[in-house]
Amino acid sequence: MQNTLSSRVTTRAFKAVLGASLAGALLVSALPSASAATGSVGGVCTKVGDKAKVGKINVICKAVSGKKIWTDTKVYKVSISANAILGGKNNQTATWIQNYVIPQFELSNAEKGKLVDVSFTPAGIDDNQFKTQLALDLASKRGPDVMALDGFWVAEFAEAGYIKPLESVVGAKAVTAWDGWAQIPASVQGVMSYNGKKYGVPQGTDGRIIYFNKKLFADAGLPANWQPKSWADILTAAKAIKTKTPTINPLQLNAGDGMGEATAMQGFLNLLGGAGSLIYDTKTKKWTGNTKAVRDMLGFYDSVYNKDKVGNSDWQLLAGENGRNESFKAFSEGKLAMIIEGDYLWRGVINPVSGNFKMADRNTNVGFAMIPAQTPKSGVNGQSFMSMSGGSGYALNPNSRDKNVAWDLLKFINAKEPVSSFMAIGGAVRISQRQDVNSSVLKSDPCLKFVFENAIPNTFFRPANVNYNAVSVLLQKATTSIVQ
Structure with missing residues (x-):
């Protein structure tokens, strides 16, 4: 009886000790150090290399930015x-x-x-x-x-x-x-x-403006603060440059399907808006087709590349981005007087520090002008100036x-x-x-300040419509037929 009682007591004691030991082991497994007990993933730990578990997540103590952090091992x-x-x-x-x-x-x-x-x-x-x-x-x-x-x-x-x-x-x-x-x-x-x-x-937005070379403008007798008020004013300036400095390309207006979407954003969408129409009417849900605005826009292209010959048709016919790059190169080298472009030209392409076509005198020799409507107040919403933003x-x-x-x-x-x-x-x-x-x-950048204060208030965006690309290509091809 005594042996049996002693045996039972010993057994109970053993189970109690075993239970306590198992509980302690589990506690150590879950919380191997005091620092793990006070935090979670991202919490503070004490010794680099210590390992633990936070819930079901395996963590390791790592040194990060001068601190010791419990870090998920995944x-x-x-x-x-x-x-x-x-x-x-x-x-x-x-x-x-x-x-x-x-x-x-x-x-x-x-x-x-x-x-x-x-x-x-x-x-x-x-x-x-x-x-x-x-x-x-x-x-x-x-x-x-x-x-x-x-x-x-x-x-x-x-x-x-x-x-x-x-x-x-x-x-x-x-x-x-x-x-x-x-x-x-x-x-x-x-x-x-x-x-x-x-x-x-x-990542941001942008705006389209006319960039011009102040020195080339001065050579042609044009002012440093030039701001055209109509399409006719643009052609007048281009013809003056052609006459007085015949070796200079007067104007780059992107044209042709080789230029791709640049023909739309830097070209016909601005002109179309300046003639009083957008490419897509959100109220009627119809695309602009053979309208007076489209015909006037194409007529301006015809004046630039055929009637007045103040644009370089060869650039427009080059494949891919080659033609656009040729215009960038010419402008950066002072061989092109005017180019209608987004602010990407200024901050990227001709940037004197990081541009692909660095222009050393960019900051002093490049002027900015808003893109005018066909005539004052003839643009969409009665606007006198236009821009497109992407x-x-x-x-x-x-x-x-x-x-x-x-x-x-x-x-x-x-x-x-x-x-x-x-x-x-x-x-x-x-x-x-x-x-x-x-x-x-x-405020520290003159071009972007100009775009933000002048182009953005007059800007429009391309329609968020799945058919836009197809319509854009059709108009690109229409300009191709003009420059060929």
Whole structure:
């Protein structure tokens, strides 16, 4: 009896000790150190290399920015793509992504206990080639997690199912909660929207103006503060340059389907609006066809390239971007007097620091003028001046393996500090998507200040309609028939 009682007591004691030991072991497994007990992923730990579990997440103690952080051992991979390459096309964008976005986004996540590996797929090819490659990737459910898109591709990509509204990818609650929307005007948000849905975040917008070479103008007896009030004024100036400086190309007005969408944005859409019509009537839902406005617009092209011969037809007939590049080169070398272009010309192409066609005297020798309507007040809404705005942005791949990390990257590149960093590269500021950045940056740049104050108030956007591209190509071909 005594042995039995003793045995029972011993057994109970053993079970109690065993139970306590198991509980202690479980506690140690879950909370291997005091520091793990007080935090979670991103919390403070004490010894680099310690391992633990936070819930179901394996963590390791890592040194980050002078602190010891419990870090998720899983590595989250995310990719970003743009038609940009170091030392080549859109060098500013490539430099920003590789030297700022990737290291800073990875660091910001590391400080929260998250290991993120960002990869960049650069390109430096014709825009249409980039678009085609991106479409092929997305159609096969591949491609980058975050991708740069021209705003006028959004409707086409959305209709094809290549991209989806942000709320469908990461949820309406996450999209609505982002505080960055408050800094992006609704009109600018429209750059990456379609049918009332946000498909991405715009990187900014732009405007079209006439650039002119002040020295060449002076040689032709034209004023340094030249501002045409009609199409006739443009032709008068071009003819004066042709007469007094015959070796100089007077005017570049993009024409032909070889120039692609540049023919629309830098050319006929501005002229069409100046003649009192937009390419698409949102009220009647009809496209502009054989109207007086279209005939007048084509008539101006005919004057430039045939009647007055103040434009270089050869440039317009070159394939791809070659013709446009020839006009850029000529303007940067002082061999072209006037060019109708977006602010991309100023901040990118002829930038004396980072441009592909650097113009050493850009800051002192380039003048700006608004694009006039056909005659004063003949433009859409009775306007006397016209501009077209486009822009680009970044969208999410709906097939991304980790959509939340991709969304975090999209938010990050559109936050105030990263956008400001982009502006600082190579001195090439631009009209950004964010009002808080524009208010401090644009005042230091004479061209962008001019565009923001003069072109943007008179601007229009291309219609967010899936058929726009087809209609645009038809008008491009109409101008081709004029310059051939």
